[in-house]
Amino acid sequence: MPIHEKNLVDKNRLLVKEEAKLDGLDVSGQWSTFIEQRILGDYSTDVLDAVASTPAGKTIVNCWQCGTCTAGCCMHTDFGLREFNPRYFIYLAQKGAEDELKKYAPVIWRCVTCNKCVERCPKGVRVEEVVHSIEGYMRSKGWMGDTPASRWDEAFVKNTLQTGVLDELALTRSYVSREKLAEFNNRFMLRMALKLVRTGRIRTGPLRHRVKGWEKVRGVAKEILEGGGDG
Amino acid sequence: MSSPRILVVGGGPAGLSAACDLAEAGANVVLVEEEGFLGGTPKKLHYSLIAPDLKPVQEVLDPLVRRVEQSGVEVMLNSEVASFKGSGDGFHVEVRRKGGPLESHVFDSVIAATGFAHWDPHKKYEYGYGVYPDVLDFKDFERMLSEDNLRRPSNGETPKRIAWLLCVGSRDKQVGKFYCCRMGCVVSIKQAMEVRQKHPEIDTYVYYMDIRTYGFWEDKVYWRSMEEFNVKFVRGRIGSINRGEDGRLVAMAEDTILQRPTEVPFDMLVLATGMEASRGTVEFAKLAGLELEEHGFIKPLQSDSLPVHTTVEGIFVAGTATGPKAIPDSVSEGSAAAMKALNFARRKAVAERQQTR
Numbered sequence A: 001m002p003i004h005e006k007n008l009v010d011k012n013r014l015l016v017k018e019e020a021k022l023d024g025l026d027v028s029g030q031w032s033t034f035i036e037q038r039i040l041g042d043y044s045t046d047v048l049d050a051v052a053s054t055p056a057g058k059t060i061v062n063c064w065q066c067g068t069c070t071a072g073c074c075m076h077t078d079f080g081l082r083e084f085n086p087r088y089f090i091y092l093a094q095k096g097a098e099d100e101l102k103k104y105a106p107v108i109w110r111c112v113t114c115n116k117c118v119e120r121c122p123k124g125v126r127v128e129e130v131v132h133s134i135e136g137y138m139r140s141k142g143w144m145g146d147t148p149a150s151r152w153d154e155a156f157v158k159n160t161l162q163t164g165v166l167d168e169l170a171l172t173r174s175y176v177s178r179e180k181l182a183e184f185n186n187r188f189m190l191r192m193a194l195k196l197v198r199t200g201r202i203r204t205g206p207l208r209h210r211v212k213g214w215e216k217v218r219g220v221a222k223e224i225l226e227g228g229g230d231g
Numbered sequence B: 001m002s003s004p005r006i007l008v009v010g011g012g013p014a015g016l017s018a019a020c021d022l023a024e025a026g027a028n029v030v031l032v033e034e035e036g037f038l039g040g041t042p043k044k045l046h047y048s049l050i051a052p053d054l055k056p057v058q059e060v061l062d063p064l065v066r067r068v069e070q071s072g073v074e075v076m077l078n079s080e081v082a083s084f085k086g087s088g089d090g091f092h093v094e095v096r097r098k099g100g101p102l103e104s105h106v107f108d109s110v111i112a113a114t115g116f117a118h119w120d121p122h123k124k125y126e127y128g129y130g131v132y133p134d135v136l137d138f139k140d141f142e143r144m145l146s147e148d149n150l151r152r153p154s155n156g157e158t159p160k161r162i163a164w165l166l167c168v169g170s171r172d173k174q175v176g177k178f179y180c181c182r183m184g185c186v187v188s189i190k191q192a193m194e195v196r197q198k199h200p201e202i203d204t205y206v207y208y209m210d211i212r213t214y215g216f217w218e219d220k221v222y223w224r225s226m227e228e229f230n231v232k233f234v235r236g237r238i239g240s241i242n243r244g245e246d247g248r249l250v251a252m253a254e255d256t257i258l259q260r261p262t263e264v265p266f267d268m269l270v271l272a273t274g275m276e277a278s279r280g281t282v283e284f285a286k287l288a289g290l291e292l293e294e295h296g297f298i299k300p301l302q303s304d305s306l307p308v309h310t311t312v313e314g315i316f317v318a319g320t321a322t323g324p325k326a327i328p329d330s331v332s333e334g335s336a337a338a339m340k341a342l343n344f345a346r347r348k349a350v351a352e353r354q355q356t357r
């Protein structure tokens, strides 16, 4: 049968053959396109178990799929990234639909941590954290590598661990140079730094804030971070 | 043996039912109601048609009110229980009519039928109640329907498209209300049917997570609303309301079936506000030493098998004072509590007679 409106079908599921024969009959041309089945053959508890066992992901079990989070999600609505749908990520994780979840590796890290979802969820799901935890699971499976967001998280933790208080300027500087963000050129950075330091809003370098007795706490914090999975 | 003396607090469907059954069974009944009329919250807030048969509220409740008035119940309107003390010979109660002196009574048993109140949607600020005039709650909209005055408060025009949002102040951890209001679905759908009946040109949409029209409400209300009235249903909960162009409201929601964000303009939004224990319920419980359960309603002695007993012997409870329910359930519980209260009073009288002999 010729397939109309191919644009409605998920690209990965369209199989086009140069030559196709059915029962010895040549059906190439218009007739050579097939749609792969997308029947879900089974549910699995793997993803849910993994996510629910992380500190960040444990509230995933509360979710009843109302869609309030997605309705207000900045990424989904304001930035118009339709594929970024926290409710749907949670559903896929709950049902263990790994094949479908995998497809979202290119977007799942795009959360901007605005926390509107957490503020509004009627069931007390820590949506933003849960999505991060699902992302952590996906990374642990090798479905995605590091992302600008995960590199930022990493740099953030590393920076904070030094004295117990974040040095924003140092963090931004190291991140910007590593990511080669053109918008944040030297002039821009210098102006921002001067302004922030002068108004006393930021203390950097040797002047940065420190937590008293941090050396002792740092060991414990490190241990938790390493033991607690994706944070 | 003299007639048992029984106090009924609250003149809504539950209290009315209890009072007239007791009077017809020969008890001396005092019915204390804080408002100046009988009929309870449906009368106070001017409800329109009553589900599931879509009868006007007067047709449902007025016969009950008349029966109470004709059965010899002593009705005390504009009155409140000022003090309450239980002791061996009965419950010593002082009642005050507004502006009047205290009246002292002694009762053998007591029924609390102090009812519910609507949850206040101001607390859910993202829906803009109190900010956008076209965002209404249940009581506003019921009143509008009963007065046959369906207009947008913002500009007085007839709306072209109305949305309902279910579960506002129910099933929501953010506002500390964990339970289902039981009435919100059926009432919203009923309202949409009422709108479509009178104004077929108005388009109606109900935003839901699940539809809970249990029992006969399923076909009599939910199915009928789709099949006969073409009420439409969107599966998704509105995240917030924004102001749109030309002063319309924009419902920001995810249509979870379409799996995409929707920003659809409406002329009016009705919030299906939940039920909570009325102030009168909480105050009377405190006065009489009744325990409350975890959602703030009066706690039945056993929620499964003793639903109209309270944690205090001789005090019974009926209707929405123990949790959300519909009118027929409230009326049945009124009768059930009447039976229990009467039996309690009779047993007490027999015991007293045996003692004095």
Ligand SMILES: Cc1cc2nc3c(=O)[nH]c(=O)nc-3n(C[C@H](O)[C@H](O)[C@H](O)COP(=O)(O)OP(=O)(O)OC[C@H]3O[C@@H](n4cnc5c(N)ncnc54)[C@H](O)[C@@H]3O)c2cc1C
Residues within 6 Å of the ligand: B009, B010, B011, B012, B013, B014, B015, B032, B033, B034, B035, B039, B040, B041, B042, B047, B049, B050, B051, B052, B079, B080, B081, B113, B114, B115, B116, B117, B118, B138, B139, B142, B183, B187, B190, B275, B278, B279, B280, B281, B283, B284, B318, B319, B320, B321, B325, B326, B327, B328, B330
């Ligand atoms: C919007 C809405 C629509 C509804 N529509 C329907 C419907 O279509 N069909 C249906 O079956 N049910 C409907 N219901 C449910 C119905 O309103 C209740 O089941 C019913 O009113 C409960 O009766 P009640 O006697 O328990 O309480 P109430 O009706 O609340 O009556 C309690 C009475 O007690 C009085 N009172 C309270 N405290 C004191 C005190 N301390 N001292 C003296 N007096 C006191 C109050 O003034 C009030 O008159 C609806 C509910 C809502 C919220």
Ligand code: SF4
Residues within 6 Å of the ligand: A062, A063, A064, A065, A066, A067, A068, A069, A070, A086, A087, A090, A120, A121, A122, A123, A124, A125, A127
């Ligand atoms: S708002 Fe909460 S309950 Fe609703 S879909 Fe999102 S995470 Fe799930």
Ligand code: SF4
Residues within 6 Å of the ligand: A069, A072, A073, A074, A075, A076, A086, A110, A111, A112, A113, A114, A115, A116, A117, A118, A127, A128, A131
């Ligand atoms: S915190 Fe992330 S997931 Fe939540 S609303 Fe904001 S962008 Fe969306």
Ligand code: SF4
Residues within 6 Å of the ligand: B166, B167, B168, B170, B171, B179, B180, B181, B182, B183, B184, B185, B186, B210, B211, B212, B272, B274
């Ligand atoms: S009855 Fe319907 S509107 Fe009310 S809380 Fe339950 S599901 Fe929500």
